[in-house]
Amino acid sequence: MAGLLAAAMAASLASACTTSGGPGDDGRGRPHASTPSEGESRAKSPSVLAVKIDNARAARPHTGLSAADIVYVEPVEGGLSRLMAVYATKLPKAVGPVRSARESDLELLAQFNKPTLAFSGAQGKLMPLIDKASVQAAPPEKADGAYFRGKGRPAPHNLFLRPQRLMPAAPGKDALTTGFRFGAAPAGGKATASQTVRYTLAKYTFTWSGSQNRWLVAMDGKAATTSDGKRVAAATVVVQYVKVRKSDFHDKLGHYTPYTETVGSGKARVLRDGRAYDVNWKRPKATDGTTFTTGAGERMTFRDGQVWVVFAKAP
Known part of the structure; x- marks a missing residue:
């Protein structure tokens, strides 16, 4: 617990196995000139909206997911998964279902400039860490009128966010x-x-569609769609192999929360344009973004559009 508290107090917080089977460029294969480069100070950058999204089967289809610039897939208790959707270029009318935050969310989000974190709540012992982290915490009790309960789904899979609030x-x-x-x-x-990326009780499959120039997303063997009937599809998919350890927190059943370590280095597989690239990833500290490089040492480039980052346990 001491290591956990130290990490929360640090300035840097101010810092599944696989099988093979956002922002954009200027139209000529070059990044937008206004996109910040690595190492650039984030102090004057605007803040993204990050929403913790339920991904139990009862929570599907999702709402507002296609508008996200980045979708992170994280392991949680019991071999299941949850999503962290990051919004910067577009705010949908609603997002959800919204669920609770986890300890490793704070490390993941430290790469952004004090992002707004929308979540349904957290364990009592975790809330002090969230309050000390470099995020703008926005659970329902701190965001009057921003959340509502949807019809047709049982709690807790029916909590939605109005981002404009x-x-x-x-x-x-x-x-x-x-x-x-x-x-x-x-x-x-x-x-x-x-x-395909597998957790103990969850599975994601990304299938290339040449006609759509996108990777079609399937969850637990079924095509993923949004609540408005649109197919969920990613322009780029990153399967990032990371260390996943046990955190100090657990649920009511005694299942310990996995802590996904996103600071460090390792291997990854990047999917774009119907091809897979085996690359290296590196993130020296929590306030840094994650860079991806090819075996030749060149920066790996992503296709214009939504990016999915799936955290898989390193072998």
Whole structure:
């Protein structure tokens, strides 16, 4: 617990196995000139909206997911998963279902400039860490009128957020992480039709659609759609192999919360344009974005559009 508290107090917080099967460029394969570069101070950058989203089967279909610039997939208790959707260029009318925060969310979000974190709540012992972290915590009790209960679903899978009640407008692409690079695809890669990532009780499959130039998302063997009937699809998918350890927190059944370590370095697989690239990732400290490089040492570029980052346990 001492290590946990130390991490929460640090300035930096102010800092599944796989099988093969946002922001954009200027139209000529070059990143937007206004996109912050790595190492640039985030002090004057606007703040993104990050929403913790339920991903139990009873929580689907999701609302507002397609408007996110980045979707992070995180392991949680009992072998299940949850989503963290990050919004910068567009705010949908509603997002959800919204669920509770986890300890490792704070490390993940430290790469942004004091992001607004929308979540349904957290364990009592975790709340002091959230209050000390470099996030603008916005649970229902601190955001009057921003949340509502939807019809047709049982609690707790029916809590939704009205993003405009937390911020008047989308902050823009400059609020996004400095780690990602967008542009023309690098040389190499291997033609890949699909990629599956498995947790103990959850499965994600990304299947390339040449007609849509997107990776179609399936969850637990079923096509993922949003509440308005649209298919969930990603322009770029990152399967990032990370260390997943036990945190100091557990649920009412005694299942300990996995802590996903997103600071450090390791291997990853990037899917874009129907090809898979085996790359390296690096994030020296929590306030840094994650950079991805090819085996030749060149920066890996992402395709214009929504990015999914799936955290998988390193072998």
